[in-house]
Amino acid sequence: MTRHSGSAPVLTLSDCRVKLRGPAELADALPYLMGYHPDDSIVLIGLHGPRGRLGGRIRTGIPDSRDGWDATADQLAACLVENSEARGTRPEAAVVYLCQDPPDGAPAADTMERLRPLAQRLRTACGALEVPVWEALYVSRDRYWSYCCADPGCCSGDGNELPRAGTSAMAVAAAYAGIEVRGSLTELRRRFAPLGEPVEGRQIRALDAAATALVPRMLGGVPAVAGVRVETAELAERLMGRFRRVPAPAGGGEAAADATDDALLTSDDAAHLILGLQDRVSRDRAAEWMEGADAPVALRLWRALARRCVAAYRQHAAAPLTLAGWVALSSGDETGAQVALALALETDPEYVFAGLLHQACNDGLDPEPLRRCMRQQRAARGR
Numbered sequence: 001m002t003r004h005s006g007s008a009p010v011l012t013l014s015d016c017r018v019k020l021r022g023p024a025e026l027a028d029a030l031p032y033l034m035g036y037h038p039d040d041s042i043v044l045i046g047l048h049g050p051r052g053r054l055g056g057r058i059r060t061g062i063p064d065s066r067d068g069w070d071a072t073a074d075q076l077a078a079c080l081v082e083n084s085e086a087r088g089t090r091p092e093a094a095v096v097y098l099c100q101d102p103p104d105g106a107p108a109a110d111t112m113e114r115l116r117p118l119a120q121r122l123r124t125a126c127g128a129l130e131v132p133v134w135e136a137l138y139v140s141r142d143r144y145w146s147y148c149c150a151d152p153g154c155c156s157g158d159g160n161e162l163p164r165a166g167t168s169a170m171a172v173a174a175a176y177a178g179i180e181v182r183g184s185l186t187e188l189r190r191r192f193a194p195l196g197e198p199v200e201g202r203q204i205r206a207l208d209a210a211a212t213a214l215v216p217r218m219l220g221g222v223p224a225v226a227g228v229r230v231e232t233a234e235l236a237e238r239l240m241g242r243f244r245r246v247p248a249p250a251g252g253g254e255a256a257a258d259a260t261d262d263a264l265l266t267s268d269d270a271a272h273l274i275l276g277l278q279d280r281v282s283r284d285r286a287a288e289w290m291e292g293a294d295a296p297v298a299l300r301l302w303r304a305l306a307r308r309c310v311a312a313y314r315q316h317a318a319a320p321l322t323l324a325g326w327v328a329l330s331s332g333d334e335t336g337a338q339v340a341l342a343l344a345l346e347t348d349p350e351y352v353f354a355g356l357l358h359q360a361c362n363d364g365l366d367p368e369p370l371r372r373c374m375r376q377q378r379a380a381r382g383r
Helices: 023-034 066-086 108-114 116-128 169-177 185-190 199-218 222-245 253-263 267-276 280-286 294-307 311-330 334-347 352-362 368-380
Strands: 010-013 016-019 041-048 053-061 093-099 133-140 143-146
Touching (some): 023 053, 023 143, 023 169, 041 066, 053 066, 066 116, 108 133, 108 143, 116 133, 185 334, 199 222, 199 267, 222 267, 222 280, 253 294, 267 294, 267 311, 280 311, 280 368, 311 334, 311 352, 334 352
Parallel strands (some): 010 053, 093 133
Antiparallel strands (some): 010 016, 041 053, 041 093, 133 143
């Protein structure tokens, strides 16, 4: 493989500094940098300083249509620069990743070639902002290709094999730093996906009935709205108590844990809480369960509630998704926060609370000031 210009990028994990020498180590590092395998994703990572320190990262899905590639490339390059400048340093270079597995039975090299124009478009978008792309990689399962490699016999055909899992310097440093790769992005998002039949039909009927009963009151005068807020708070308290009494199973994995939580919600309870949380005051009060023993219980409840936002009610998931993202952010789980908040904004791009939290997460802001405000609100109510 040809040697690319510039110093090897450097990543600091805990008190370990890891030099990433060449495309193989950069490709291997990606899931450790993100906390998951970012399948079906474009990822841009900024490089800073003379040593090429890895900094801010931006991720989005790969547009299905090529018509969206130009706009996506320009937006990602601008976001990388703006977010980095907000943290105090402009990136001096960047690394581009395109991650997408081929259709079943198709060669990964075909997908790599199909995405080559997107890789080039990302390189020119970054270059237009004076952020040269140090490396552009296509990653699929256990192989990678470099779009910057000048050797036609190196990064064509079957590509190059990634280091065996757990054997690279990056894997050792990540293990030492306590960094865990939590499956693929698809798997993480699946925990918030709406439930299918037989639950879906029952849930739609319950949501229709709850909307008929609650929406006129929520749009009515102050006494009616206050009554809905009291009922929503009481219902949320009862459900939190129910989830506390039934801990997540120790074995069986995430699917078993989610199935346990789904069984704790009736269609009527889920419908009334989903509708009640569309009120900002009720949602903000629910956000006070964000730390200590409350946090993991609340996260289970909000995930389960998001899964009950089915069919035409999917947009209502913005509230529980944002609450899940807030709990994760408050608990120090940046990966979980990014996943939940990104889903909330996909569900409702204008959802202000999700947008603010997502920006705070991207900027690395400390959530403690907001937690302190919520503690004061709870104390003022005498609870």
